[in-house]
Amino acid sequence: MIAQTAGAEGTSLGYLMLILLSATFTDNILLTRFLGMCSFLSISQQLKSAVGLGVAVVFVTTITGALNAALYKYAIVPANEHFGVPLGLQFIVFIVVIAGVVQLLEMLIERVSLSLYYALGIFLPLITVNCAILGACLFLVNLGFHRNLLEATMFSFGSGFGWMLAIVAMAGIRSKLKNQYIPLGLQGPGITLIITGIIALAFIGFSGMVQLAK
């Protein structure tokens, strides 16, 4: 069992690695928390699209996670303390930020690197409403990572990366299954959900290994 401390000493590299490990594997946002399923189910058919979408999700989750953590720490919490603004406002603010960042990212990528844009720019509109991204932002608030922006960024990156690993793994498995016999009723979403469940079962084995409560 990997023991750890509640972040008493701030951000040691070890602690950051722990956050990464937790977000990517033990608390995988897709396989443990079951967020971000819809694009996962439909885009996991081809490896190429899966990688493209996965990388886009990593980009967006990391950037918006960091931004939203900062926003929460420096705007929402003070507003709550001084004006009684409910903390639940985070839902609206986070989603607005995610939408805006995706737009900005699309423009930036198109300008800076056309080949990168062709590889993953087309997926960006698809992920604006991916609940895994909003989920990652909300979880990092829940777990208190907003207090340290480095931890927040690491957690967001880990969540996005974990989502990407899940979709790439699924795409690999589905390409292997392409020529196998699957009963008519289970083809498509059916078998995908069953596979997801089996992988998730495996990931349950990780649970409890890392605890990051603050």
Add this chain to the structure above:
Amino acid sequence: MKRTPDEERVLERMAPGVLSRDGFLGADPRPLNEILATDQAEVDGLGVTHAAIAARLRAVLLAARDAFGRSVPVGEGLSAVYHEAMGRIPSPWPGEGVFPKGEIELADQRSGHTICYTPLSVHLIEAHGFYEGRGSRYRLEPSEICRMLGLGEASA
């Protein structure tokens, strides 16, 4: 259901008015994946393959093409006419090239039934198992073609 950009592009090209006046999906309300899956199941149930069906349709097409608009016999009680046209039509799947326009009318003298298809239809069946949506002029029901052409279990 979210779709990949590639699927979006194919669907756009199948809409009426993009490649042909009526498009490829007819009045079918089902999504493309469901049309493909249902037809795949029907073909599997008949004990044939898309390749086999496409090969027979292509053989009829070539026989009819050599007759330049005259009706030719192509099997037991079957006759075909190829009404050629000069244009070319691209496949809805990008990058697969262009195909001759025009249509082949395959008539079963015994039942009086006729079906219509194009050179592009043959390619779509062979490459994608796509028989077009219900209501399209060139929609081919797998069971019907197999019965007409004497393929698979339907011919028994």
Add this chain to the structure above:
Amino acid sequence: MITVLAATLLVAGVSAVLAAILLVAERRLVAYGTCTIDINQGARTLEVEGGGTLLASLMANRIFIPSACGGRGTCAYCKVKVLEGAGPLGPTEEPLLSKEEVAANVRISCQCKVRQNVRIEIPEHLFSVKEYRARVETISDLTHDIKLLRIRLLDPDTLEFVAGQYVQLQAPAYGDNPDPVYRAYSMASPPSDSHVIELIIRLVPGGICTTWVFEMLKEGDEVLLNGPYGDFRLSDSQREMIWIAGGSGMAPFWSIIRHMDEKGIARKCTYFFGANKKRDMFLVDEFRAIEKKHDWFTFVPALSDPAAGSDWDGERGLITEVVDRRVEAGGEKEGYLCGSPGLINAAIKIIKAKGVPENCIYYDKFE
């Protein structure tokens, strides 16, 4: 109260900041400034607003690259060689280009955006292609499914072309069709009358343009077209010619024969025109008149499936069979073919078998 105000201000504030950033970003990131397009090593240079597609930028400057689908990336007719400045190959271009074309820097111009200065190469003859506004003077029926359109050019009012070339007629958006499309039709009128062109159009079942022509186009309507395009024309040699056509493939030959008649081009020529039944045959009397006038021209119409008891007195059988019967040695002759792909393939086979050299066989491939 102050809670509500603070909450609203917070959300509004965040949204406003984001919107402002996006607006600034759009102005600075998406704008590409003015770019130059260098054509054919400086033969022509254009200054265009960056960000548009290559095809649109060229067309805005009256340089018309052939395009059937109106810039939607489906027809692959708008290929242009881009020597530099095109950026990486886009995902919508890749499936439409062969490996050799990609290696030769050929791009699909309606999918390739101009973001910086580009150098391109286009065939010389495209410089004389213009867009025309014209009016349909008459629509007459040649057969039950073939119409003859007589179109008067308005702006510009003359079209100079070589007999055998084609134009692209625009079918506007109508019914379920969201966008205009262009379809190629060979000109059937001789080049001498440069104010009027004639097109022979055959109805294609489910065709976007032909349905519009047959069901919606009226005499007096204005149409848009661009041209002239195409390499199909009389060669410079004096070889005897074999012409083979079917259906609307008649058009370029109707143009060429009247041109030869007017200009006194007395090259020996035999024209084989095939149709199915008598009702599919047209312009027979007109061609017979020219045949009577000139001893260098022979017209051989043939019906492949005449109705029983038909009074057809011409040849009968498939046009390729008729060619086989009537043509002897082809080693010193040239072949000109116009029709559907099946007809062209069969015709090539038959005249090659007669000895016509491969480089003396001319036809429009439309691929």
